[in-house]
Amino acid sequence: MNGYQWTVLFAAWLGWGFDVFDGLLFNYVAPNCVPTLLGIPIGSPAAKAATLQWGGILTSILLCGWATGGIVFGQIADRLGRSRTLLLTMLLYALGTAACALAQNIWMLIAFRVVASLGIGGEWAAGAARPQRPPSSAPVRGRTSER
Numbered sequence: 001m002n003g004y005q006w007t008v009l010f011a012a013w014l015g016w017g018f019d020v021f022d023g024l025l026f027n028y029v030a031p032n033c034v035p036t037l038l039g040i041p042i043g044s045p046a047a048k049a050a051t052l053q054w055g056g057i058l059t060s061i062l063l064c065g066w067a068t069g070g071i072v073f074g075q076i077a078d079r080l081g082r083s084r085t086l087l088l089t090m091l092l093y094a095l096g097t098a099a100c101a102l103a104q105n106i107w108m109l110i111a112f113r114v115v116a117s118l119g120i121g122g123e124w125a126a127g128a129a130r131p132q133r134p135p136s137s138a139p140v141r142g143r144t145s146e147r
Contacts, residue, residue, distance in 0.1 A: 012127045015090075019120045022097060023062055026113075030055045037106045054106060061110060062117045069121020077126045086126040093119030 001009070026033075034054045035047035069089070077085035096116030103109035 015123060015127060019093075019123065022116070022120070023059070026058065026062075027055060030058075033109075034106070037103060037109060058110065058113055062113055065114050065117025066121035066124070069118035069123075070125040071121075072118070073122025074125035076122070082126050086123060089119045089122030089126055091119070092116075093123055095119075 031047070031051050032042055034051045035042045035044070038050055038054070040047045040050055073085055073089050076088075080088075093116050096112050096114075096119055099112040100109060100116065103112055
């Protein structure tokens with residue numbers, strides 16, 4: 001691999017690290033976040049039960065969104081190109097994650113997590129192929145970069 005490919009690989013590794021951190025961070029804040037969004041006193045038995053239930057639901061939605069985003073944005077990347085799709089998915093991920101801070105109830109949080117998870121999955125699909133092609137080669141749509 002040349003220097004450019006190592007740089008792209010490192011940038012992708014950092015991006016994927018933040019994606020995983022995003023998924024794990026929710027589990028850290030869930031004991032305060034979920035009861036607050038449901039209007040349940042933090043620390044009560046009902047809050048603990050709700051945190052377990054909604055934490056599992058939200059994590060499952062996140063994982064399903066990652067898979068769906070990978071499939072959908074993989075197809076979009078074949079049409080728009082990997083670079084454009086990667087920028088689009090990074091924007092989607094950033095907006096979805098930022099919007100989570102503005103959630104007023106659990107349903108808004110679910111919607112924002114779906115947006116963020118679609119962006120994460122799409123980022124994985126679009127970003128995985130980037131280190132394989134140096135910047136000087138012209139993109140060939142509909143074919144792999146290997147001949």
